Each structure stands twice: as C-alpha cells, then as structure tokens.
C-alpha cells in the first residue's frame with residue numbers, strides 16, 4: 001500500500017516521505033509548527049520550521065530553540081516534498097501547512113478562523129486534494145456574530161461597570177485572544193490594566209501589530225487605581241488572591257464556549273461574550289467547500305459529530 005503523504009502517529013501528524021512532523025506533541029528532529037499556542041508548539045524538538053512572525057512567540061515560550069522562519073507562500077523542499085505556509089487567521093503568525101508530493105496536495109489547517117481580526121494575516125483558502133481541518137466548534141450551535149458587534153458590547157459593558165464604580169475584569173488567553181480584545185478596547189473609557197502573563201506576551205507582539213497602551217498591575221497598583229478601568233487577565237487568574245484584591249469588580253469571559261450559558265455559570269463568571277479565534281460551524285463548512293478537497297479529515301473537538309452532520313448536509 002502507498003504510504004499516505006500525511007499520517008497520524010503517536011507523535012502527531014507525520015510526513016514519512018520528508019521525515020517531518022506537523023505540530024508534534026512529542027519531541028522529534030524536524031517539526032513544522034502552525035502557531036504559538038502550547039498544544040501546537042511544544043518543547044524539545046531539534047528544529048522548528050514556522051512562519052517568521054511565530055518565531056518571537058515560540059522563542060518567548062520555549063527559550064532557546066533552533067528555528068527557521070518562512071514567509072507566506074514560500075516553498076521549501078525536504079526530500080522532494082514541497083512545503084509552504086499560508087495564513088490561518090487564528091493568531092499572529094498562525095499558518096496552514098500545504099504539502100505537495102508527486103502531484104498530490106494536502107493541507108493541514110492547524111487552528112484557523114475565517115473572520116479577519118485586524119491583527120493576524122487573514123485566512124486564505126488553499127486548493128487541495130485532502131484537507132485536514134480542525135473542528136473545535138464543529139456543531140451548528142456555534143454561530144459567531146460579526147466581531148465588531150461583540151467588541152462594541154464589550155466596550156458598553158466596560159462603560160456600564162465604570163458608571164457603577166466597578167472594575168471590569170475580562171478573561172482571555174494570554175496569546176491571541178488578549179491582544180484581539182486589547183486592540184479594540186476603547187481607551188476613551190479608561191485605562192487598560194494587564195496581568196503579567198498578558199503584558200509579557202503583548203510586549204513580544206507589539207513589534208508585529210499596533211495595540212493601545214497597557215499598564216501592568218504591580219505591587220504599587222493601589223485599590224483606588226482600578227475602579228472604572230479594565231483588567232485583562234488569563235482565565236487561570238480567575239478565583240486567585242490576585243483578583244480578590246480588586247473588589248468591587250465584575251468579571252467577563254470572551255470565548256466561543258460562552259455560547260453555552262452553562263459554561264459561564266460553571267466558571268462563576270458574570271458575563272460571557274461569544275468571541276472565538278476558531279471557525280464557527282458555517283465557517284468550517286464554507287472553508288471546506290472553498291478548498292475543493294475530495295477528502296476531508298477533521299481533528300480536535302467534536303470531530304465525529306462534525307463529519308457525520310456535514311456529510312448529511314452535503315447529501
């Protein structure tokens with residue numbers, strides 16, 4: 001039997017012909033990395049090949065690594081297999097990987113979203129024979145509103161909390177979501193304070209995109225500094241003693257999972273904003289369509305349900 005161009009192994013997606021792994025979860029010699037999130041760029045690989053904008057991000061997270069930076073659409077060949085990276089629109093420097101060998105083309109999306117967030121290079125559909133797509137939100141219940149609506153709701157929420165003399169605490173992942181929120185927060189309302197994890201990552205990203213000024217919360221930050229202002233914090237800070245010092249406050253989370261009210265209640269968060277750096281159901285369907293792929297393989301999330309329902313819709 002012919003060796004598939006990309007296969008699933010216990011170390012991750014593997015291209016045997018080139019002896020290279022895509023986003024491996026165990027250390028390998030040569031890894032092509034789609035983006036900087038911890039579940040995609042892990043420590044211990046001998047060589048990292050990735051978009052050049054992702055290099056400062058993974059270097060910040062992983063320390064000293066051997067890396068090669070690639071430009072969008074630039075072809076690099078390993079053992080006669082042609083690889084190239086195309087924008088995935090998920091976070092800064094996030095890529096899809098196009099693999100071509102003997103006329104066959106496969107694309108691995110990594111994480112992606114179709115909406116232009118104004119920070120990441122927008123997603124581009126790539127024609128291929130086989131499309132390996134993530135489907136974190138692969139259920140019809142996931143339907144995103146245009147981001148401008150959500151972001152203006154967030155600013156209105158901040159203003160309302162300010163009117164009541166409260167501090168707004170907004171949770172989002174320190175890489176990607178936090179900067180997307182930051183970019184659109186209305187500094188006319190007040191000051192944007194940050195948790196250290198977000199401040200550090202934003203510093204890494206400032207040369208790559210424009211963001212409003214932020215103020216790191218330090219020991220010198222006093223209780224009277226915060227009311228009326230907003231604090232950007234990673235979800236892990238929720239319930240910590242760090243947060244408790246900010247009373248009176250109101251909390252909110254910005255995530256695709258906020259689609260489910262139960263998710264917000266379980267996390268004991270006051271307000272949920274549905275804002276995701278992944279595709280919603282319709283985004284997945286239209287992306288798949290646009291690739292013209294004969295074969296679609298879904299990874300992550302509700303992959304079984306997604307494959308089944310989308311197959312039925314196609315009938």
Ligand SMILES: [Zn+2]
Nearest residue numbers: 035037090111
């Ligand atoms: Zn990701």
